[in-house]
Amino acid sequence: MKKGKFIVVEGLEGAGKSTSLETIIKTLNMLGISDPVLTREPGGTPLAEKLRYLIKHETEEPVTDKAELLMLYAARIQLVENVIKPALTEGKWVIGDRHDMSSQAYQGGGRQIDSNLINTLRTITLGDFEPDFTLYLDIDPALGLARAKGRGKLDRIEQQKLDFFYRTRQRYLELVKDNPKAVIIDATQEFDQVQIAVEQAIENFVKQVK
Template sequence: MSGKFIVIEGLEGAGKSSAIAVVKAAIEQAGHTLVCTREPGGTPMAEAIRECVKHDWQEQVTVEAELLLMYAARVQLLANVIKPALEQGQWVLGDRHDLSSQAYQGGGRQIPETMLESLRAISLKGFKPDLTLYLDVEPSAGLARARGRGALDRIELSGLDFFTRTRDRYLQLAAQDPSIKVIDAMQDMPAVHAQIRKELQGFLA
């Protein structure tokens, strides 16, 4: 595959939308054709799964059901958008990917790593991003920012302890993988964007 796959990760309120705009501009300025997508979502079926995941159902949504829905959407996106674009030499910029499941469902929901490993093996077959930018924010600050945007969805209402566990797992995974770069999202926005551009400079070079 001649294209590159870059992913933006982070808790709610970390500033992913503005970070995506910065990365998009840098990649296009470097002369690469870019496809932008998000998870869960990015195809008609995956977008329907996204609505299913976020909906506040009048029943218990089991952690296993949530996890399987995430991977179902991810498989559809990989097969129909990400891999075809990369094979054509296009770059792909993703709003979340598998690291989200490892952090949210593995850390936040405390699903055993053995279960996650099995799903990754079946679904991804070793596929991973070339670069991940993880926007690190204190959970309480991130949730306050998210509330300022409007009503929270089912996952955003999971509570501070859930997001603390999720953040801890993000940081643990980032420490183990040199392709994951941690961006301090508690800085003001210009400083955050400057750090993102600095990380991209070396990658694009």
């Protein structure tokens, strides 16, 4: 059986990841790839969802930056080993709402945690595992947060200061700039234009790997 492919959508708050994920699934179905597995990070397994809650919500004990990073990688490896890899082995395509690039951008860029520490954790937990294709939805942090606020109450991460998100965006752009497996989508465009760009990117990727 031919191994499946792992596609990831990345981006700041308000970039339109949820809608783009729906577009990706519709596009894959149109191209004859049915029943893709949809995952999210942090989360995606019972244990990883519990870690997601601790990461996303304020508790009686402040979460340190390094503890946040460790929980993210704990949740990620649970998802990769228990859901993503088995699905890929079965020939299924997996669509991820965030993956490792998020930690490099948010914790490495936003939190300014030493990249050597992040790379070490990545090597220990993931080895050479990585997405086959990444769509990065690029948006100005001020615009993205304004959109996010319109959805309701912001979580612990979303409540960070604007500078945090500008550092995160800068790191994202550095990560995708020379990455042959990544495409940047301008998420400030009109809604329909963004989805057209997402659809075209997926169509091009599928043509390359089929």
